[in-house]
Amino acid sequence: MRHIISVILENEAGALSRVAGLFTQRGFNIESLTVAITNDPSLSRMTIVSSGSDRVLEQIVKQLNKLIEVVKVSDLTSQDHVERELLLAKISSNSKEGANIQELVEIFGCKVVDVTDKVYTIEVSGKSKKINAFLDAFDPASIIEVTRTGVTGISRGKKLI
Amino acid sequence: MKLNGAEILIDCLQKEEVEHVFGYPGGAVLHIYDALEAQDKITHILVRHEQGAAHGADGYARANGKPGVVLVTSGPGITNAVTGIATAHMDSIPMVIISGQVPSPLIGMDAFQEVDATGITRSCVKHNFLIRDISEIAMTVKKAFHIATTGRPGPVVIDIPKDITIAKMEVEEYPTTIEMRSYKPTIKASxxxxxxxxxxxxxxxxxxxxxxxxxxxxxxxxxxxxxxxxxxxxxxxxxxxxxxxxxxxxxxxxxxxxxxxxxxxxxxxxxxxxxxxxxxxxxxxxxxxxxxxxxxxxxxxxxxxxxxxxxxxxxxxxxxxxxxxxxxxxxxxxxxxxxxxxxxxxxxxxxxxVDSLAYKKSSGVIKPQTVIEMLYEVTKGKAIVTSDVGQHQMWAAQYYLFDEPRQWINSGGLGTMGFGLPAAMGAKLAMPDRDVACVTGDGSIQMMLQELSTMLQYSTPVKIINLNNGYLGMVRQWQEFFYEKRYAMSYMDALPDFVKLAESYGHMGIRVEKEEDLKPALIEAFNQKDRTVFLDIVTDPSENVFPMIPAGGGHSDMLLAGRDEMVSKDETDFNAV
The missing domain is CATH 3.40.50.1220 (TPP-binding domain)
Structure with a gap:
């Protein structure tokens, strides 16, 4: 099962490699990983998407907690939460879909952020499924280049990590 | 008062009540060695190989419960120590390893003797630090000892660039307590x-x-x-x-x-x-x-x-x-x-x-089990026993009946051949009044032989019990059972004359070939209170360790000595590790 794990850790050099290293070292699966500073500049927040059985997930959470620089770990999937991912995609304007790009942009509620004579650059944000659906709407040949941020997420309401 | 980074570091070690440091000098740590030389609270043990330093500090920590301290230079200094660090990590042994690093401006430039020490050791330490400024030294040392010794203990590496050891700053008070928001080992059970x-x-x-x-x-x-x-x-x-x-x-x-x-x-x-x-x-x-x-x-x-x-x-x-x-x-x-x-x-x-540890004696050949039983008898069960890895390790574990904790010192998790001798040296330094025996084999002992030299220099008299069967016995045993007796590379030809070897290092060597000579030789060895004695004991090369659960077997699937049939053999998966 897919899990979104939030990790608060000391904003120190090497902390990221410890987390990444842990996943390879123990054979844990990693689908995406995002990391950036929080409102407290001494802390970073990392969001990891992984999958595995409940026992594997239990180990992932425990092993993450064991890292000295990790302050807090929480499995977002087990609580009410919001998740988002950002996609930037370059679509060929010569393609069939390129012709009605405005229509697709409207349907998916995304933005055209740059246009040249041959290429539209489009920004999509939403759940990973929405991003997948957006990309599926194009003929693969018309997708020139994509970059995805990976998932980030936060719990709803008053509850903090 | 202004001190340089090296002096601050040594001062911190003194504040942590470190008495022994196992190490080896080199370019990146010369300032630290200079500061070490200027004081007399900490005794430095100059090993002959950095792996020996790590195992020595490890044996020291296992024997007396205090953290072992290692000091090595950059590059090969720290990479040589890695096996010893991983050994301590697998067995949760508190250790602090200080490694020199090339000067900060050279980091990442492929400088002479540069390796990414924190990167290399990351997966085999409890934690590691790269010091970036002289002002971080004291707090880093404090954290390192705190992390190494609390919760589930383990080794902690501090990598310190050379320029930081010579930079100067006004000394601050060494912190007495420490609070880390990200590290609070659970202590009180529910x-x-x-x-x-x-x-x-x-x-x-x-x-x-x-x-x-x-x-x-x-x-x-x-x-x-x-x-x-x-x-x-x-x-x-x-x-x-x-x-x-x-x-x-x-x-x-x-x-x-x-x-x-x-x-x-x-x-x-x-x-x-x-x-x-x-x-x-x-x-x-x-x-x-x-x-x-x-x-x-x-x-x-x-x-x-x-x-x-x-x-x-x-x-x-x-x-x-x-x-x-x-x-x-x-x-x-x-x-x-x-x-x-x-x-x-x-x-x-x-x-x-069922008496599963029973074994058959045969005339004309010394059974390794007998050696351990006799070692037990001669030392009245009171010695600290270290071991290397292999058959001899299992026999020591089975036949020396340990009655006290910290009496048995071995590399259980990582299974590091070469551990026994330097660990015995460390244990003797920690417990100078105890008899220390190192049970080893002709394969393992050759992995850390050079420490015989260190043991002479620092007078750490231990008794080396070499069960010499001319084989890498545990490998041979598996090949006999699971590889149809194809003994690939488990036979050691051209072994040295261990007696002469011990003597050339200034120790005493005794070769034992007959069972009747065994007890007198052991007594003689343990009577030599101030000398390291190398007992080279020729043992039965065909002897196997029993009972044995073959890989893939369960607890009721045991091979017993002299009863080679086993329950549910067919279900055994020999492809398991």
């Missing part, structure tokens, strides 16, 4: 879990205690003894736990696992309640997990939450220090009425009668 465990224990009909290295490291031996005697349960110990409960006691079933006793493994197999105390269900303990303890419920006591339900799902997990949890269990169970387990004990006594 009362609710203790109560649940007490309830389960009181109602179990076939209980067994399974104690591991966590009882030794957690100094829980006293509580373990009191608890075990109070409840009257059988107890088995892991390779890492030996001695935490006296092996000569009638409630002790000896070691369990791959080369454990018949009674210990059968009792695990038949138990309805297994209490794991500071042990981690290692694959050498459990054998095939699908066949492991088919009727048992598990109570798992460990300070490290990640050990719980990692290999075996615990019914009652208790996260806490073994010492405190055992004390809480004693208090909780004092007035509890327990199930009558006399039937269970009579079953265990039946298993005990």
């Amino acid at each position: 009362d609710r879990q203790i109560k649940k465990a007490a309830e389960m224990l009181a109602n179990s009909k076939r209980p067994i205690l399974y104690a591991g290295g966590g009882c030794v490291i957690g100094n829980a031996s006293k509580e373990l003894r009191e608890f075990t005697r109070m409840v009257g349960f059988p107890i088995t110990q892991t390779l890492m736990g030996l001695g935490t409960y006296p092996m000569t006691d009638k409630q002790s079933l000896g070691m369990l696992g791959m080369h454990g006793t018949y009674e210990a493994n059968m009792a695990m197999h038949g138990s309805d309640c297994v209490v794991a105390i500071g042990s981690r269900f290692d694959d050498r303990i459990t054998g095939n997990l699908e066949k492991f303890c088919p009727t048992a419920k598990f109570i798992h006591i460990d300070i490290d939450p990640s050990q719980i339900s990692k290999n075996v799902v615990a019914h009652i997990p208790i996260v806490g220090q073994t010492k405190q949890v055992l004390q809480a269990l004693i208090d909780q169970m004092k007035d509890k009425k327990l199930e009558d387990i006399s039937k269970w004990w009579s079953q265990i006594e039946e298993w005990r009668k």
Whole structure:
């Protein structure tokens, strides 16, 4: 099962490699990983998407907690939460879909952020499924280049990590 | 007063009450060595190879419970130490390793003797630090010792660039306490879990205690003894736990696992309640997990939450220090009425009668088991025994009946050949009044021979018991059983004359070829209080370690000596590790 794990850790050099290293070292699966500073500049927040059985997930959470620089770990999937991912995609304007790009942009509620004579650059944000659906709407040949941020997420309401 | 980084570092080590540092100098640490030379509180042990420094500090830490300290230079200095660091990490030994690094501006430039020390050691340390500014030294050292010695202990590396050791700053007060928001090892176990465990224990009909290295490291031996005697349960110990409960006691079933006793493994197999105390269900303990303890419920006591339900799902997990949890269990169970387990004990006594450690003596050849039994006799069971890795390690574990914790020192987790000799040196430095024996083999001893030189320089007289069978015995044993006797590279041709070798290092060497010479040689060796004695004992090359659970087997699938047939052989998966 897919899990979104939030990790608060000391904003120190090497902390990221410890987390990444842990996943390879123990054979844990990693689908995406995002990391950036929080409102407290001494802390970073990392969001990891992984999958595995409940026992594997239990180990992932425990092993993450064991890292000295990790302050807090929480499995977002087990609580009410919001998740988002950002996609930037370059679509060929010569393609069939390129012709009605405005229509697709409207349907998916995304933005055209740059246009040249041959290429539209489009920004999509939403759940990973929405991003997948957006990309599926194009003929693969018309997708020139994509970059995805990976998932980030936060719990709803008053509850903090 | 202004001090340079090296002086601050040494000052911090003194404040941490470090008495011995095992190390080897080199370019990046020369300022540190300069500062070390200017003081006399810390004794530096100059090893002959950095791996020896790490094992030496490790043996020191295992013998007296204090953190071992290592000082090595950058590049090959730290890479040589990595095996020793990984060894300590696998067995949760508190160690602080200080490695020099090339000057800060050169980091990342492929400078001479540069390696990414924190990168290389990351997966085999509890934590590591790269110091970036002189002002970080004191706090980093404080954190390193705190992390290494608390919770589940382990090695911590501090990598310090050369320019920082010569930079100067006004000294600040060394911190006396430390608070880390990201590191708070769980200490107090939940009362609710203790109560649940007490309830389960009181109602179990076939209980067994399974104690591991966590009882030794957690100094829980006293509580373990009191608890075990109070409840009257059988107890088995892991390779890492030996001695935490006296092996000569009638409630002790000896070691369990791959080369454990018949009674210990059968009792695990038949138990309805297994209490794991500071042990981690290692694959050498459990054998095939699908066949492991088919009727048992598990109570798992460990300070490290990640050990719980990692290999075996615990019914009652208790996260806490073994010492405190055992004390809480004693208090909780004092007035509890327990199930009558006399039937269970009579079953265990039946298993005990199998006498699984019995072996046949044959004339004209010394059996390795006899050597260990005689070592036990000559040292009256009181020596600190270190070992290397292989058959001799298992025989030492099986036939030397350890009655005290920290008496048995071996590389259980990583299985590092070469560990025994430098560890013995470290143990002797930590416990100068104790007899220290290093049980080794002709393969293992050659991996760290150079430390014989260190042992002369610092007068650390240990007795080396070399079980010389001309083979890498454990490899040969597996090849005999599982590779149709194809002995690929397990025979060692061209062994040195160990007696002359010992003598050339300034020690005493005795070769023993006949059993009647064995006891006098051992007595002679231990009478030499101030000398290291190398006993090169020629032992039966065909002897195997029994009992044995072949890889893929369960606890009831044991090969016994002289009874080579095994239960459920067909189900055994020889492809397992």
